[in-house]
Amino acid sequence: MQTISATEAKRRFDVVLDVAQREPVRIQRYDRDVAVLVSVAEFDRLNSNRWKEFNRLKELAGAQAHANGQTEEILAEILASH
Numbered sequence: 001m002q003t004i005s006a007t008e009a010k011r012r013f014d015v016v017l018d019v020a021q022r023e024p025v026r027i028q029r030y031d032r033d034v035a036v037l038v039s040v041a042e043f044d045r046l047n048s049n050r051w052k053e054f055n056r057l058k059e060l061a062g063a064q065a066h067a068n069g070q071t072e073e074i075l076a077e078i079l080a081s082h
Helices: 006-011 013-018 040-067 072-080
Strands: 002-003 023-029 031-038
Touching: 002 031, 006 013, 006 072, 013 023, 013 031
Parallel strands: 002 023
Antiparallel strands: 023 031
């Protein structure tokens, strides 16, 4: 991953966009990481995987709750008491 300053990114934005199509570009301001520019395809891939993982964990938690005897009624009682 290439790293460039925010000033350089502004000055050479067209080049930064081209590079981001091939690999992420880390942008720093005052020697501190502030952003990473990625292609739309990479963003979509990351975003898709995030939701897949969320749904997987949600299903796992539901299965464990069911295996432990949790029901919708018990959950409603717990939530109502708080």
